[in-house]
Amino acid sequence: MEALADSEFRHLILLPGNRNDPLCCDLRTNTFEIEVAGKPLTITKSLEIILLRLRSSSHSRALWVDQMCIDQTNETEKSAQVQKMRSIYSNCTRALVWLGEIDDQIRREEAENAFTFLEYVAANFVNTSEGLRRPIPQRPKFMESMESFKAAMRALNTIGVNQCSWWHRVWTVQEAILPSDLIFVWGPFSLSWDAICPAISNKGSIEALNFMTQEEYTTAIGIGGVHRLLTHLAWVKCAKKGLTPMRSSILWRNRAATDPRDSVYALTGLHTANTLPRSSKCDYSLDMNQVFVNFTLDLIYSGKHAKSGDLCPLILDPWQEDTEGTPALPRWTVDMRSSPAYDTNPWRSYRHYRFYKANKGLPITDRPEYTGESLRVPGVLVDAVEVLGDGYVCRGDNASLFPSPRETIISWWKLYSHKKNQHLPFDLSDIPPTSCGVYGEFCSLLLGDLLYFSKIERWLRTNIEEMRKVVCYLRTGEGDLTREQLGLQLKNRRFFITREGLIGLGHLETTPGDEVWVLNHGRVPFTLRARGSPTTPSEKKGEDYIFVGHCYVQGIMHGLAADGERDVTDLEQRILCLY
Structure with missing residues (x-):
C-alpha cells in the first residue's frame, strides 16, 4: 500500500455486485486510486458482513472504513490519519453504526419490534415532556402481549450494553458523537439517531419509561437492559453538545482497544487539537506509559487552568491494585487502560471537587x-x-446492591470516640437529636458536607436537618436518608x-x-x-x-x-x- 502525503486520506469505493459475488473494492485518495479487487486483503468477519449489506447491485458507494483506509502496519501514517479522524467523522454525509447481524435465536419480527419499541419510547417522551403538543403515538401491537413484549426485549438486549461489543470499544466513541447524521444498522433494519434522540433524557434515562405499566417497566429494565442502553445513549447526547476532557475521560475510561495507547488517542478527536496538545499528536512511537503520563498532564492543564494547572485529574483513582493497573506507571497518572476494581465513584468525586x-x-x-x-x-x-x-x-455501580454501611460506620464511631477520650455512647443510642459538636462533625464527614437537593437541582452544604437523618439511620437502620445515599459517599x-x-x-x-x-x-x-x-x-x-x-x-x-x-x-x- 503506497504511503499517503500529509494532506491526503483514503476512502473506500464499494463496487457493485450481487449478494453472492466476491467483494470488490477500490481505495482512492484525492489524486489517484488503488485497485484492491483481485488482491488478498484480510478484513474482519463483521466488516465483511456489513459490506455485503451495504453493497448495491447497480452502483458504487463511497465509504470510509478505518480498518481498510488506514495502513495499520505504518505507525507514521496511523499517527497522521488518526489526527484527521475528527474532521472525517465531523464532515461525513452519514455515519453507519453496525451493531451486527441478528442473533440466530432471535426472530426477524422480534428484532423489528425492538427497534419499534425505541421509537415508541421516543414518541411518548416527546408528548410527556412537551405537554401533549403532538398526537399520542399508537401503542405497538406487540406490546399487547407480555410474551411478545418479552421476546422484543430479549432481542433488544442482544444489541444493548449488556451483550453488544460495540458499546465497549473506544474507537466507537468518535463514530457515535461527531457525525451530524447517525444511523444504527442491525441486520436488515436501521434506526436513525433523530428517531430515538427524544427518548434520551438529560435528567435520567428512566424518566422516558414513565408511561409503562410496572410489569412492562420491570421487563424493559430486567430483560431488555433498557436503562443501561438509554444511559449510554444519554452520554452520547451530552457529548454531542460538548464535553470537557475530564468528563470524557471519566465516561470512556477502560474502553476496549487492541493498542492500549488508543484508549487515549481515540478520545483526542472529541476535542480541538490545542485542548490536549501532548496527546493530540497521536504519536505511536511513544510507549503506553508515556502516553498516559502525557494525557494526565493535558488534563491538568486543560480548560481555564491551562496556565496555572489544576490537580483535579488526581481524583480519578489513579492508584490501582498491582494485578489491575499498568506496570511501572506513576501512581498519580490516570491509567486509561483499566479502571480500579474498587473505585470511589469518580462522577461523584468530580461533581464534589468544585464545591x-x-x-x-x-x-x-x-x-x-x-x-x-x-x-x-x-x-x-x-x-x-x-x-x-x-x-x-463495594464493587460495581449499583448502590442498592452495596452492603449496609451501618456496622462499618458504627465501628468508625467507636474509634473516634476512643480517640476523643470522651465517654460517648458506642451504640449511638443516646446521640442527641440536634447532632451538635463531635456528633455534627462525624455526620458531616459521612455526608461529605454536601447533599444534592433534587427539588432545586443543586448541591448544597449539609444542614442540621440532614445530620439528624444520619443519626436516625445509625440508630435504627431506617429513615429518609437511605443506605444507598451513604453508600455512594463512602464507597x-x-x-x-x-x-x-x-x-x-x-x-x-x-x-x-x-x-x-x-x-x-x-x-x-x-x-x-x-x-x-x-x-x-x-x-x-x-x-x-x-x-x-x-x-x-x-x-x-x-x-x-x-x-x-x-x-x-x-x-x-x-x-x-x-x-
Whole structure:
C-alpha cells in the first residue's frame, strides 16, 4: 500500500455486485486510486458482513472504513490519519453504526419490534415532556402481549450494553458523537439517531419509561437492559453538545482497544487539537506509559487552568491494585487502560471537587511541573495518619446492591470516640437529636458536607436537618436518608484519624504514617506516602512521595484557615516530587 502525503486520506469505493459475488473494492485518495479487487486483503468477519449489506447491485458507494483506509502496519501514517479522524467523522454525509447481524435465536419480527419499541419510547417522551403538543403515538401491537413484549426485549438486549461489543470499544466513541447524521444498522433494519434522540433524557434515562405499566417497566429494565442502553445513549447526547476532557475521560475510561495507547488517542478527536496538545499528536512511537503520563498532564492543564494547572485529574483513582493497573506507571497518572476494581465513584468525586476549596489562600504561581521522572508540586503538610478504621468495600455501580454501611460506620464511631477520650455512647443510642459538636462533625464527614437537593437541582452544604437523618439511620437502620445515599459517599473509603485528631476518609490503601497534604493546585486534600531517601537532584529541592489518593478531611475542605485558628500565610510550603 503506497504511503499517503500529509494532506491526503483514503476512502473506500464499494463496487457493485450481487449478494453472492466476491467483494470488490477500490481505495482512492484525492489524486489517484488503488485497485484492491483481485488482491488478498484480510478484513474482519463483521466488516465483511456489513459490506455485503451495504453493497448495491447497480452502483458504487463511497465509504470510509478505518480498518481498510488506514495502513495499520505504518505507525507514521496511523499517527497522521488518526489526527484527521475528527474532521472525517465531523464532515461525513452519514455515519453507519453496525451493531451486527441478528442473533440466530432471535426472530426477524422480534428484532423489528425492538427497534419499534425505541421509537415508541421516543414518541411518548416527546408528548410527556412537551405537554401533549403532538398526537399520542399508537401503542405497538406487540406490546399487547407480555410474551411478545418479552421476546422484543430479549432481542433488544442482544444489541444493548449488556451483550453488544460495540458499546465497549473506544474507537466507537468518535463514530457515535461527531457525525451530524447517525444511523444504527442491525441486520436488515436501521434506526436513525433523530428517531430515538427524544427518548434520551438529560435528567435520567428512566424518566422516558414513565408511561409503562410496572410489569412492562420491570421487563424493559430486567430483560431488555433498557436503562443501561438509554444511559449510554444519554452520554452520547451530552457529548454531542460538548464535553470537557475530564468528563470524557471519566465516561470512556477502560474502553476496549487492541493498542492500549488508543484508549487515549481515540478520545483526542472529541476535542480541538490545542485542548490536549501532548496527546493530540497521536504519536505511536511513544510507549503506553508515556502516553498516559502525557494525557494526565493535558488534563491538568486543560480548560481555564491551562496556565496555572489544576490537580483535579488526581481524583480519578489513579492508584490501582498491582494485578489491575499498568506496570511501572506513576501512581498519580490516570491509567486509561483499566479502571480500579474498587473505585470511589469518580462522577461523584468530580461533581464534589468544585464545591471544595481546601487550597483557599495558597498561591498558585509555581505550577505543577513534570520532570521526566516525577510531578513536582508545591503544598502544605496538614498532619499524618495515626489510626485506621475498616474500609467500606463495594464493587460495581449499583448502590442498592452495596452492603449496609451501618456496622462499618458504627465501628468508625467507636474509634473516634476512643480517640476523643470522651465517654460517648458506642451504640449511638443516646446521640442527641440536634447532632451538635463531635456528633455534627462525624455526620458531616459521612455526608461529605454536601447533599444534592433534587427539588432545586443543586448541591448544597449539609444542614442540621440532614445530620439528624444520619443519626436516625445509625440508630435504627431506617429513615429518609437511605443506605444507598451513604453508600455512594463512602464507597471504597477508609476512615482515619490523624495524630492531631482530624478525621477523614481516604483511599483503601491508606496506612498509618501516610501524610495528609493540601497541594496548592488541588481543591481537595491528598494522602501521600514518603518514598524514602530523595532520588531527584538536590537543586530541585523536592521531597519524594508516592501518591496514594484524594481524601476528605473534616474541617479543612473549605480552607486550611476555615476554623479561624490558622493563618494561611504562616503555613510552611514545600516542594514535593510525586511518583
